[in-house]
Amino acid sequence: MGTKTTYDAMFSTVIGKEYDMLKLICPAATEMSRLVGESVSASNNKSEILHVVELGGGTGITTLALLSAKNNLHILSVDNEPTMQQQAKLSLQQWVDSGCLSFSAEDALTALQGLEDSSVDIVASAYTLHNFLHSYRQQVLKEIFRVLKPDGEFINGDRYGLDDIRQHTHTIQAEVSEWFKVLTPINRNDLLEQWLVHLFNDESEDHVMRESVALQQLQESGFIDIKLSHRNAVNALVTAIKPA
Ligand SMILES: C[S@@+](CC[C@H](N)C(=O)[O-])C[C@H]1O[C@@H](n2cnc3c(N)ncnc32)[C@H](O)[C@@H]1O
Known part of the structure; x- marks a missing residue:
């Protein structure tokens, strides 16, 4: 490696x-989490504590990238898949203990609606929104806009x-060729099968997040x-601002 x-x-x-496994199969994905963290650290936001909502925290890779990016964050990490979130909870306990991190087990839309x-400075995410059906994604984007403070930022790898x-x-x-090679x-x-089966979901007409449509x-x-x-x-990394 x-x-x-x-x-x-x-x-x-x-x-x-x-x-390690994600870095092996899809190095671009681990790099994207790093870039999401970097974008948060580059934020001009002057709030004493930056309130971040993370959508689809998974096993905590993006969450850790965010936590490493800045000291003054509070992250609410949302994921409705308990097995994934449980791993993040175990790995990131020290940040929960220090009050920087909390978790929500609701789905992204329900969590945002609550x-x-x-009320939020930054909504950050990696590799989650592409899993949403178009209509659900549209509602999530509307909610992200609503919960962000003026000048707040949406950051999505x-x-x-x-x-x-x-x-x-x-x-x-x-x-796909690369997955076979690796x-x-x-x-x-077993992993090859999982990734291929999931790819059909990602590429299906009711999910695919085409660049121009998404923007x-x-x-x-x-x-x-x-x-x-x-x-x-x-x-790709997408950033957008809620107007002041
Ligand atoms: C591919 S993982 C990404 C994890 C992490 N952000 C990363 O980049 O490594 C996508 C995560 O989104 C979660 N997810 C998918 N749909 C969701 C929804 N509607 N609400 C909340 N989480 C969702 C899944 O459970 C999964 O943990």
């Missing part, structure tokens, strides 16, 4: 094998499908300063 950076070593220690208007469908298909084919030699056909949805929800950056194959 090559030489581990200090960042990787910290993640391997706190998150465990889960992080929050006050203009995720699978943003390419507008050029042929190029998109080639990209996905290359992605997982076959280590006899992880337009943000605009229609009221966001400004919408930027897509760091594109790497199907992965």
Whole structure:
């Protein structure tokens, strides 16, 4: 897997094998969590405590990237899959104890609906919104806009499908080939099967989060300063601001 950076070593220690395996199968995904954290640390927000809502915390990889980015955060990490969230709870207990982190087991929409208007500085997420059905995603974006404070920021590292469908298909084919190359030699056909089965979900017409449609949805929800950056194959970082 090559030489581990200090960042990787910290993640391997706190998150465990889960992080190492994700880095092996999809290095772009672990990098995207790092970028989400970096965007939060670059935020100009002057609040004494930054109130962050994280959607789809999973096993805690993005959560840890956020916690490492800034000292003055409070994160509410939302995930409605108990097995995933339980792992994050175990790995990140020290941040729960120090009052920087709490968890919600509700689904993203319900959790957001339970929050006050203009009460959150940043909504951050990685690899979660692409799992949503279009209509659900639209409602989630509307709620994100509502709960953000004026000047608040939405930061999402995720699978943003390419507008050029042929190029998109080639990209996905290359992605699948890479999984075979990485997982076959280590006899992880079980993971290969899981990832392939999940890919059909991601690529289905009622889920796929096509770049131009996604950016337009943000605009229609009221966001400004919408930027897509760091594109790497199907992965990209999207940031958007709620107007002051
Ligand atoms: C691919 S994982 C991403 C985890 C982590 N952010 C990362 O990048 O490694 C997506 C997570 O989103 C969660 N999720 C999917 N749909 C959700 C929903 N509607 N509400 C809350 N969490 C959801 C899943 O349970 C899963 O843990």
